[in-house]
Amino acid sequence: MTTGRLPRIARKAGDPEQPTFLELFFDLVYIFAFRRLAHELDTNYNAIGVLRTAVMLLAMWWIWELMVWLTDLFDPRRAQIQVVVLVAMFGILVMALTVPTAFAHNGWVFVVVYFTIIFARASVLIGGARGYPSQQARSVRVAFWFGLTAVVWFAGAFVPDASIRLILWALAVGVDYLAASLGWPTPGLGRTHRESRIFIGVHVSERHRQIFIIALGEVILSNGLKFTSTRFERDEWTTLVTAFAAVVLLFLIYARQSRRLLAPPALWSMDRVGPGIVTAYSHLMMVAGVVAISAGDAYVARGPLGDLPVSEALAVVVGPALVLFGTGLFERAVSGVILWSRLIAIVLLFGILPWIEPLPALAPAIWADLVLIGTFVSDLATSRQSGRVRPAPSA
Numbered sequence: 001m002t003t004g005r006l007p008r009i010a011r012k013a014g015d016p017e018q019p020t021f022l023e024l025f026f027d028l029v030y031i032f033a034f035r036r037l038a039h040e041l042d043t044n045y046n047a048i049g050v051l052r053t054a055v056m057l058l059a060m061w062w063i064w065e066l067m068v069w070l071t072d073l074f075d076p077r078r079a080q081i082q083v084v085v086l087v088a089m090f091g092i093l094v095m096a097l098t099v100p101t102a103f104a105h106n107g108w109v110f111v112v113v114y115f116t117i118i119f120a121r122a123s124v125l126i127g128g129a130r131g132y133p134s135q136q137a138r139s140v141r142v143a144f145w146f147g148l149t150a151v152v153w154f155a156g157a158f159v160p161d162a163s164i165r166l167i168l169w170a171l172a173v174g175v176d177y178l179a180a181s182l183g184w185p186t187p188g189l190g191r192t193h194r195e196s197r198i199f200i201g202v203h204v205s206e207r208h209r210q211i212f213i214i215a216l217g218e219v220i221l222s223n224g225l226k227f228t229s230t231r232f233e234r235d236e237w238t239t240l241v242t243a244f245a246a247v248v249l250l251f252l253i254y255a256r257q258s259r260r261l262l263a264p265p266a267l268w269s270m271d272r273v274g275p276g277i278v279t280a281y282s283h284l285m286m287v288a289g290v291v292a293i294s295a296g297d298a299y300v301a302r303g304p305l306g307d308l309p310v311s312e313a314l315a316v317v318v319g320p321a322l323v324l325f326g327t328g329l330f331e332r333a334v335s336g337v338i339l340w341s342r343l344i345a346i347v348l349l350f351g352i353l354p355w356i357e358p359l360p361a362l363a364p365a366i367w368a369d370l371v372l373i374g375t376f377v378s379d380l381a382t383s384r385q386s387g388r389v390r391p392a393p394s395a
Contacts, residue, residue, distance in 0.1 A: 145186070306360065308359075
């Protein structure tokens, strides 16, 4: 956390580091957002549909990440900070409602709400940090880059051609993420250096753990909705158990890894810009994987014992693969270690695709569970062999 003179709205030394109830409340709206994105991926499963879903997920994730950084750097007990969080919560609700029509007649709603949240946050932080140039500069840099991409976002929103809109929005959101990776270099202000210590490790890690659990909760919700009218026949039981087992295994893999990586003193690295951004991106991949898993479960549930096209079988295995890749990136960011077991598991997941044609739809889902079981067992064996937590790398 930044030391020295701080604005009144900033967190102070000794303030509680755990997330507040308001932050947990804010996360609840993402259950609905993830549900809408998974349903959109399910109903429009093609290359264009995947790209559209990815763009909207990236935008919604940015809002979530900006709120994490907001309540990490600034006192979440302050009224103006709480108002911004609640405005963002309502905004995500509206953005989620527009998911099916964002590339049709409601594109302008999606963009207007997106930038209302971003610039409401910026106005509070820039104004609240007046007289504190170093703290204010961080918010100005972020606002500057979003101001640049806003032109492209709004241009896309008012272009009637959905394909051109997708290209413009994909370009804009790509620049948003690239600018963050570079530290938002801004004329006259420079950039935020990756080794700057501006975060609170405990808070950042807890918030990311919570959103991953929220995402897994969406999978449970969506599977529950799929089977509300079930007759509890054998194939339905098998489908439900297979889907639930995947959620449990992903939870166990992630929980074990996060307990190991984010135990003191490893949290020291999470207070820097570089690891903080990589943590954000790695958890984005995990959440994207969970959204894909939710859509893949829908394909299997429609005909567990019937044929499954290779394209839909790909959706079933790509979800777990994204989650495992995200956990590998997370490990690399915090401990500096490459998890070869994750790469092997990803290869195994895709290995079933050439053999999918004569197999029932349940086959790739069961295969994914077996690979996840192998990954968890491998993690257990590795931790027992090492016998200790890996030391964190030096700065």
